[in-house]
Amino acid sequence: MSVFDQLVGQDRVVDTLRQTLTTSGAMTHAWLITGPPGSGRSVAARAFAAALQCERADDPGCGDCQACRMVMAGSHPDVRVVDTEQTFIKVDEARELVVEAQARPSIGRWRVIVVEDADRLNDHSANTMLKSLEEPPARTLWLLCAPSLEDVLVTIRSRCRHLRLGTPPVTAVAELLISRDGIDPPMAHYAARAAQSHIGIARRLARDEHARNRRREITSIPLxxxxxxxxxxxxxxxxxxxxxxxxxxxxxxxxxxxxxxxxxxxxxxxxxxxxxxxxxxxxxxxxxxxxxxxxxxxxxxxxxxxxxxxxxxxxxxxxxxxxxxxxxxxxxxxxxxxxxxxxxxxxxxxxxxxxxxxxxxxxxxxxxxxxxxxxxxxxxxxxxxxxxxxxxxxxxxxxxxxx
Incomplete structure (x- = not known):
């Protein structure tokens, strides 16, 4: 099973990433992955990071090799994932990332820095990262995620290749819930539509009766x-x-x-x-x-x-x-x-x-x-x-x- 199979309804994006992996000279040192909530921005970044470290040159992102499994599990030493709980990413954390970006990969082919909330970079933390984003070491790659281009400072987005995800179709999200989570088809389709194709919310609605009851209470408020x-x-x-x-x-x-x-x-x-x-x-x-x-x-x-x-x-x-x-x-x-x-x-x-x-x-x-x-x-x-x-x-x- 390929790591890209988790990207639901994003065939165009998957094709772009696969082509980049297999075409000589196509790699970009900094990417900005955008898309609406639930579209799979973080999934795309992690899948791409796994494919970069994959041990199979003929099928990067195979999902079966040790490198792919380690990246997807969050345990690969050369892949750093930043998921902040703060309102903004602080300058000190940005400095740590810059220092880490300078290090050579330890066991993989690439040093990959994934920033899941690039929209939380303020002026100070963004300025700290600019030089590294523009001219990182040869084997370092930055993957930044945000809801839209407008949510990211222009100084950051101008240094990145943009990859935009769309909202996945309701049917695709429902099929994922059925095949991956074993959800009954009627419930899967209800959850996918009620969640407006947000995969994480759809999964919670499908599995948690309290979440469904709470949503009904909220949707009854207007009257x-x-x-x-x-x-x-x-x-x-x-x-x-x-x-x-x-x-x-x-x-x-x-x-x-x-x-x-x-x-x-x-x-x-x-x-x-x-x-x-x-x-x-x-x-x-x-x-x-x-x-x-x-x-x-x-x-x-x-x-x-x-x-x-x-x-x-x-x-x-x-x-x-x-x-x-x-x-x-x-x-x-x-x-x-x-x-x-x-x-x-x-x-x-x-x-x-x-x-x-x-x-x-x-x-x-x-x-x-x-x-x-x-x-x-x-x-x-x-x-x-x-x-x-x-x-x-x-x-x-x-x-x-x-x-």
Whole structure:
């Protein structure tokens, strides 16, 4: 099984990478791989890294040799994968990568640096990496990943060869869930469409009933926003749900990580106090765990807003008579009611309101205040049956929103 088989619905990208591997002089020292969430940016980078180290010259990326297996498992010494939990990649980490990029490969043919969140490079960390990106050693390769070109600083993207992934077809994602994870076909197709072809989310929806129930709760929110109190409660529910997920992760995961660290340091995990040197390691671990919890909370908000926006998107399709297939195919009555309650202009403004909330959360806005403002902006018109109608709360400015 080839390492490229995991790239679902990306035949053009796979062909480009294979051609690069087999054509003399076609290799580029720095790549920028972009694509929407769930398209497989990180998978493409890891698969390419495995193919570069593959032991079979006639079939690079075979997936069977030791080098391929080590890269895909994250244990190859010549492949460094950076997956930050911080808001930005710090200068110190960028310097470490530059130093590592100068080293010769130890057992493989290439030294490969994979930065999964290149959009998190700020001006300072990006400037630290520019020289190495432009003129790396002969056997060093940079693979940077980001949602789009616009998310990456121009100084970075101008030094890279761009490789763009598209959104994989729903059918391709469903087939992957069926063949790889053993999911029943009806559930696989539901999950793939509800996840909007995001492979990771689709897999979670297909396997986790709680995730499916939570998504149904979120997609039912629009028709409940009939009063200020309902809007504020909906915002609080989203914050509480995200907080519970982050808390569960931090409590269960943190204890395990602390025990593992203390064992590695030769310290007694049951001791009430630890030596100063051990305490400094624990402090760094606590900082990392807090950053991971914040990232978990942000991811929860982002997934909720994506699901919420899908309802208004589907209602807009109905309101405008579009023949595009909806995301929420199992809820036609709810979608039709929302389309009748809001004009197309109001539905568009609802999508803008959700987009603004997402931007404010990325900018570290207070989650409860941001979501309260969003829910107030999404409130339904008082008279939902008026067909001369107001565009609803999403169609006119309200307190806490900005037009």
């Amino acid at each position: 409940t926003l009939t009063s200020l109190g309902a809007a504020l409660r909906a915002a609080q529910d989203l914050v509480d749900d995200a907080g519970q997920g982050a808390k569960a992760m931090s409590e269960d995961y943190a204890d395990e990580q602390r025990r593992e660290l203390l064992t590695q340091l030769g310290a007694d995990p049951s001791a009430r106090t630890q030596p100063p040197a051990v305490r400094s390691h624990l402090k760094r671990l606590d900082d990392r765990l807090k950053a991971e919890a914040r990232r978990q909370q942000h991811d929860s908000f982002d997934a909720a807003l994506t699901d919420l926006a899908s309802v208004y998107r589907d209602a807009l399709l109905v309101a405008t008579g579009s023949e595009v297939e909806p995301v929420n195919v199992s809820e036609p009555e709810q979608i039709s009611r929302l389309a009748r309650a809001l004009r197309p202009e109001g539905l568009l403004r609802a999508l803008e309101t959700i987009g603004l909330a997402r931007q404010r959360l990325i900018a570290n806005g207070a989650p409860l205040l941001v979501l309260e403002a969003m829910m107030i902006g999404l409130m339904l018109p008082t008279d939902q049956g008026a067909d001369h109608g107001a565009a609803g709360g999403a169609g006119r400015p309200r307190a806490g929103t900005r037009r």
